[in-house]
Amino acid sequence: MSRRGENIYKRKDQRWEGRYIKSRRENGKIQYGYVYGYTYKDTKEKLLLKKYEYGNIQKSSANHYYSGNVATWSQFCLEKWKPSIKVSTYNTYQYKLAKYVFPHLGNQLLEEVKSTHIKGLVEYWENLKLSSRTIHLLFQLVRRLFKYAIEKEMISHNPCLDVSLPKQEVKKITPLSLLEQRRLEAVAKREKNGETIILALHMGLRIGEISALKWENIDFDKKILHVKETYQRLNNSEVNTTLALGSAKTHSSNRVIPLTDQMLVLLRNLKKSNRSSFVFQVKGKPMEPRLVTYYFHKIRAKAGLNHIHFHQLRHTFATRLLESKVTISSISELLGHRSTQMTLDVYAGTVLDEKYSSLKVMEQAI
Incomplete structure (x- = not known):
């Protein structure tokens, strides 16, 4: 046929x-x-x-x-x-x-x-x-x-040269407040697979990076975590999708993140009851992002946070770093952004708030 x-x-x-x-x-x-x-x-x-x-x-x-x-x-x-x-x-x-x-x-x-x-x-x-x-x-x-x-000299002219596009809307990043973060973490610590939420909040990992995380990517002695892969559902057509384990989103997404004592304890506890290659797994295979999202929605509902999505956890991580006066270049590296300019573009509003606070402190000192 x-x-x-x-x-x-x-x-x-x-x-x-x-x-x-x-x-x-x-x-x-x-x-x-x-x-x-x-x-x-x-x-x-x-x-x-x-x-x-x-x-x-x-x-x-x-x-x-x-x-x-x-x-x-x-x-x-x-x-x-x-x-x-x-x-x-x-x-x-x-x-x-x-x-x-x-x-x-x-x-x-x-x-x-x-x-x-x-x-x-x-x-x-x-x-x-x-x-x-x-x-x-x-x-x-x-x-x-x-x-x-x-x-390749297949056409005589490029029809894309004189085309205007609609102005790109800059979406305002809405991180969780410190109080909301504490509420969410409190519930996550006692619920099944709540560790995925804590890793996103404390390490800025994308959902696909959490799904793909392997024990071999974690060096407990050196206290570092290597982000190398992502697990995602790919569109083959309008109705069919497949799951695929692949390299990190971009070259810069392939990065090293230091592990705090709190994250070391969390990961060591997880490893005690996990014989799979993957940190979060189902029958020896990576836990797919849809399932991670399912557990997230159960937990955030119990925390009374009805209008948040998983990617906000990554933005919350970056915002907490900005509030702690961490440099833009360090934040950019931790997030796996292509450049510091990308980080500035994404968090422009938050950075401006921090600059304003800094100027107020300076004026008070004078």
């Missing part, structure tokens, strides 16, 4: 067959080429390369640009980039393109895409009520596709 729009079929001999346009005869009749594989995925990859090759032939023989559409070019780009990007990034790109780009622009010939088409795409995203941040991220992906086409 063919998958819609791909010209890939399952043969009676159980192989997959992919069909592509190879050339046109003088009378205009199409001559097809074929590729074969024992899996759908293998056949699709072969077919993408043949479609790209055909595009190049058309370009050189007929003196014009890539003849395929946006969807075909995008899929080719993903296969080219696949060896150099994370599996999670590859899956995210696939999902975003299929859900937010192809329905509006996928069938448009690559060379015929104008800035008006890209502006229309942005309007389409706005009509979907996507956040400004999501729109900027989607546009970055689309711009990368067209930039690559320019580099």
Whole structure:
């Protein structure tokens, strides 16, 4: 059975067959080429390369640009980039393109895409009520596709150059107050898997980093914890997801965090009853983020905190550090941010409050 729009079929001999346009005869009749594989995925990859090759032939023989559409070019780009990007990034790109780009622009010939088409795409995203941040991220992906086409001389112009995007909204970080944090920790200490909450509050770990945490990443003698991996649920399609253990979110996310005496005691107590490779596990496998979130919501409800989410714990950690006069560069390293500027952008309001307090102290001293 063919998958819609791909010209890939399952043969009676159980192989997959992919069909592509190879050339046109003088009378205009199409001559097809074929590729074969024992899996759908293998056949699709072969077919993408043949479609790209055909595009190049058309370009050189007929003196014009890539003849395929946006969807075909995008899929080719993903296969080219696949060896150099994370599996999670590859899956995210696939999902975003299929859900937010192809329905509006996928069938448009690559060379015929104008800035008006890209502006229309942005309007389409706005009509979907996507956040400004999501729109900027989607546009970055689309711009990368067209930039690559320019580099490979597949198109004559870049339609993404003259496009205005909605202004990004800066979300105000709302950390827990000290009183709220103490209430939450008090409940977490006596509830099942409450340790995940305490680690987030005292070490600023992301939920995926907590799920992926292994005992081998903890050096009890040197009193340090290595953040190396993340465990996350990846979108394969609009309805299907898979769990994947992969490297940390970014290069800077791969970091070392010192362990306080309180965290050492907590982790040693956990290790006494845990023979798995993972600090938080279910039947020897990492406890997935959904389950961590489930326990979090049970605990925060018992603490009477009905309007908080797990990621606020990380912001609370950073805020407590700022209140303790820890430098921005140290906070940036502990959080695994790409730069101190990113930390300043995220915590601008809190930093401003601290500066104001410092000036008041100075004036009182004078």
